[in-house]
Each structure stands twice: as structure tokens, then as C-alpha cells.
Amino acid sequence: MNLRSLASKSLKNRRSTAILTIVSIAVSVVLLLGVEKVRVNAKSSFANTISGTDLIVGARSGSIQLLLYSVFRIGSATNNITWESYQDIAQQKGVKWTIPISLGDSHRGFRVMGTSRDYFSVYQYGEKRRLKFSSGTQFEAVFDAVIGSEVANALNYAIGDQVIISHGTGSTSFAQHKDKPFVISGVLEHTGTPVDRTIHVSLAGIEAMHVNWQGAVKKRKASKALTEANLQPESITAFLVGLDSKVVSFKMQRYINEYSSEPLLAIFPGIALHELWSLMSVAEKALLIISLFVVLASLTGMLAVSLAGLNERRREVAILRSVGASHWHIMGLLITETVLLTISGILLGLILLYSGIWLAQPIIEKNYGLFIPITAPNIRELGMVCMLLAASFIVGLVPAYRAYRNSLADGMSIRS
Structure with a gap:
């Protein structure tokens, strides 16, 4: 009888202990590979937040700060950009398109962004995917608003509902623009990006909303009609730039960074995203270390069970020795049992992992905007699985060596 068959029969006789060991290993495999898949896909989703944009331009500050408030709607700008500077750069040779961004207001915890209609036709995310509407259309009138999918789901909004914008970016505000409500004209499809958590209005809408307001204080009513013709903004928060060719990227970045009219900063989105992800590498490594400790605990538990059971199997080992099994056969048997337990645990872990991904995939994507493909x-x-298998082989050497040292006479003797 070969070692694999003998080890299988031996484990069958100790099925309760074997099943618990397999489950323990399976849980460690699920955690180890699950964390790895979440890490890889989170990084991919993070990198795909914005696509097809060559430069992001804002007031001179830091590249990560500019990325955070212009793309992720986190934080605030140190200063605004004048409308004249924006138009001047937008008209430079090599500039294909620009998307102005105006921030500073919110609605029930969701950021409000003023932009142009071009935003819905040229903005890209993921693998150069464009924005699509699940219902309605882009804003046409001054007080039209387009909301992201998460806003619509969280607040149960639909086409035609009114939105009262609040001054500032806090979840609670006492300065609300109740005199100028916006009407939802469109709802965007889910993107898994900050677009889902944004309320989009026109730049004219942002200006119209702040007519008769001095900061957060409302003044007397205006007499002139609110139309796009007389609502040109004086400044914006930032803008996105698409270029005709990648060749002119560095030249345009240098031109903007050395802009004489006011201090500006132009960044490459990909480089800034990489820098931002590097700041979160500590948490990424911490998750991996926790997973490795779980694997170590599982292997340690398997070793403890093997050593504890070895004393009870002294007679079994002695009988095998008496019928001609050598020390090396006994060692091979115990190592084979450990490897079989590990392989079974890995297979069960993979089944549980992919079943869990299949069941949780739509829930994770809906609530966290993270798509984990199967x-x-x-x-x-x-490589991680192979390392686990190799570690189990090393763990199996410990009880195997103990059995190797047990003599035939010691195994057959009755211990009082």
C-alpha cells in the first residue's frame, strides 16, 4: 500500500480532527487570497478613477491635495483660478478640450460640482469609459442638476425632484440656498468612482445660486434676470485638460507651472494617483501581515494537533514498524498526512473564496464601488499557495522526526 493511500485511511480514522484542521486551513486561505484580491482590485479601481485626462490644473499647492479635491472631492482648494487664466490656457495650441470645475457647496453630505456640458461627453474613467445616463439628460436650464447613482440611491431621488444646495461642504449647514432650488434633470449610471457621490450643476447655476450672497450671508434680492449670458463666473476651483498629443504634455505642464499671471500647478493624474496610493501602503501591508499571521496560526494549530495525536498513535506506529515499515516510511506517512490536509484545506478555501466573491460581488460593487472579478x-x-504548501511540508517534518526517534520497543510498551 502506498503512502498516499495509507495516509488517507489514517486520516479517515481521525476524521473529526482532520476536518477541523482542513477548515482551519481553508479559512486562512480565504483570508490570505481574499485580502490579496481586494488589494489588487482596489488599487486597479483607484487607478481607474480618472482616465483620458492629460493634466489637472489648480492653484499652486501640492499634487496630492489638488488630486484629492478635484477628482475625489475631498478637502478644499487653497485658492481659485481666475476665469481669464482658464480661458487663456484653454485656447493654447495643443489643448484639445478642458473641463472647468467649481467646488465649495454640498447637499446633505454630498459634494456639488459646477462644470460645463462638455463634462458629460469627454470625461472618462476606468478603461476610457464615458459617462452614461440611467435616466434623464444633462442639464440645460440654469437650475438643472445631474446626480450620481449613489446620491440617487441614498436620498431616493428621481427626475423632477428638487435639490436645495447648502453653503460649504459639511454634512450640516445653516446657510441653505432655499430661494434657488435645483431640479434633477438626469441620473448617471453607476461608475464606482466619486462621480457617483456628486451632484453636477452648470457653472451658471453656481453663479446664480450665489447671487445676493456675500460668503454665507444672504443679501437683498437682485433685480436682473438670471440667465447664462450674465452669469459668467469670475473664478473656478480647477480644470481638467485633454491634449492633442502626449508629446506636448511636459511642455504644457511647464507652461502652466510657470504661468506669469497667477501661481498655478499642473499635475499628471497617473503620477499623482501613484503617489497617493503609496501613502496608503502602510494599511495595505498591515492587511497582508494580518493574513500571514492567520496562516501561521493555522499551521501552528495543525502542528499542535499532530504532536498531540502522535503520542496516541505510538502503538499504530509500532505496529507499522513490526510489519516491516522503516523509520523513513513512518516519516513519509506523517509528512504525507500533513500535505494532504493542506491540499484539502487549500481546495476548500478556493471553493469558499470564489463562492463568496460570486455572492458578494453585486453587494460590494453597489455599496463600495469596488468590482472584484472572478x-x-x-x-x-x-506563489502564496505554494508557500503555504511548502510551509505545511516543513511543519510535517516536526512530528515526523519525533516518530523517527521512537523505537519499536518504546512504541509497543504500555505506559503507566
């Missing part, structure tokens, strides 16, 4: 294990994940 794909075969990559090279890194296979």
Missing part, C-alpha cells in the same frame, strides 16, 4: 489565481496568488 478570475483564476494570478502568479502572486499561486
Whole structure:
């Protein structure tokens, strides 16, 4: 009888302990590979927040700060950009399109962004995917608003509902523009990006909303009609730039960074995203370390069970020795049992992992904007599995060596 068959029969006789060990290993595999898949897909989703944009331009500050408030709607700008500077740069040779961004207001915790109609036709995310409407259309009138999917779901909004914008970016505000409500004209499809949590209005709408307001204080009513013709903004928060060719990217960045009329900063989105992700590497490594400790605990538990059971199996080992099994056969048997337990745990863990991904996939995407595809294990994940298998082999050497040292006479003797 070969070692694999003998080890299988031995484990069958100790099925309760074997099942618990397999489950323990399976849980560690689910956690280890699950964290890895979440990490990889979170990084991919993070990098795909904005696509097809060559430069982001804002007031001179830091590249990460500019990225945070212009793309992720986190934080605030140190200063605004004058409308004249924006138009001047937008008309430079090599500039294909620009998208102005005006921030500073909110609605029930969701950021409000003023922009142009071009935003809905040229803005891209993911693998150069464009924005699509699940219902309605882009804003046409001054007080039209387009909301992201998360805003619509969280606040149960639909086409035709009114939105009261609040001054400032806090979840609670006592300065509300109740005199100029916006009407929802469109709802965007889910993107898994900050677009889902944004209320989009026109630049004219932002200006119209602040007519008769001095900061957060309302003044007397205006007499002139609110039309796009007389609502040109004096300044904006930032703007996105698309260029005719990648060749002129560095030239345009240098031109903007050395702009003489006012201090500006132009950044490459991809580089800034990489810098921002690097700041979160500590949390990323912490998750991996926790997973490795779970695997270590699982292997330690398997070792403890093997050593504890070894004393009870002394007679079994002695009988095998008496019928001709050598020390090396006994060692091979115990190592084979450990490896079989690990392989079974890995297979069960993979089944549980992919079943969990299949069940949780729509929930995670809906609530957290993170899509985890069901794909075969990559090279890194296979490397982790192989390391686990190798570790189990090393763990199996410990009880195998203990059995190796037990003599035939010691195994057959009755211990009082």
C-alpha cells in the first residue's frame, strides 16, 4: 500500500480532527487570497478613477491635495483660478478640450460640482469609459442638476425632484440656498468612482445660486434676470485638460507651472494617483501581515494537533514498524498526512473564496464601488499557495522526526 493511500485511511480514522484542521486551513486561505484580491482590485479601481485626462490644473499647492479635491472631492482648494487664466490656457495650441470645475457647496453630505456640458461627453474613467445616463439628460436650464447613482440611491431621488444646495461642504449647514432650488434633470449610471457621490450643476447655476450672497450671508434680492449670458463666473476651483498629443504634455505642464499671471500647478493624474496610493501602503501591508499571521496560526494549530495525536498513535506506529515499515516510511506517512490536509484545506478555501466573491460581488460593487472579478489565481496568488504548501511540508517534518526517534520497543510498551 502506498503512502498516499495509507495516509488517507489514517486520516479517515481521525476524521473529526482532520476536518477541523482542513477548515482551519481553508479559512486562512480565504483570508490570505481574499485580502490579496481586494488589494489588487482596489488599487486597479483607484487607478481607474480618472482616465483620458492629460493634466489637472489648480492653484499652486501640492499634487496630492489638488488630486484629492478635484477628482475625489475631498478637502478644499487653497485658492481659485481666475476665469481669464482658464480661458487663456484653454485656447493654447495643443489643448484639445478642458473641463472647468467649481467646488465649495454640498447637499446633505454630498459634494456639488459646477462644470460645463462638455463634462458629460469627454470625461472618462476606468478603461476610457464615458459617462452614461440611467435616466434623464444633462442639464440645460440654469437650475438643472445631474446626480450620481449613489446620491440617487441614498436620498431616493428621481427626475423632477428638487435639490436645495447648502453653503460649504459639511454634512450640516445653516446657510441653505432655499430661494434657488435645483431640479434633477438626469441620473448617471453607476461608475464606482466619486462621480457617483456628486451632484453636477452648470457653472451658471453656481453663479446664480450665489447671487445676493456675500460668503454665507444672504443679501437683498437682485433685480436682473438670471440667465447664462450674465452669469459668467469670475473664478473656478480647477480644470481638467485633454491634449492633442502626449508629446506636448511636459511642455504644457511647464507652461502652466510657470504661468506669469497667477501661481498655478499642473499635475499628471497617473503620477499623482501613484503617489497617493503609496501613502496608503502602510494599511495595505498591515492587511497582508494580518493574513500571514492567520496562516501561521493555522499551521501552528495543525502542528499542535499532530504532536498531540502522535503520542496516541505510538502503538499504530509500532505496529507499522513490526510489519516491516522503516523509520523513513513512518516519516513519509506523517509528512504525507500533513500535505494532504493542506491540499484539502487549500481546495476548500478556493471553493469558499470564489463562492463568496460570486455572492458578494453585486453587494460590494453597489455599496463600495469596488468590482472584484472572478478570475483564476494570478502568479502572486499561486506563489502564496505554494508557500503555504511548502510551509505545511516543513511543519510535517516536526512530528515526523519525533516518530523517527521512537523505537519499536518504546512504541509497543504500555505506559503507566
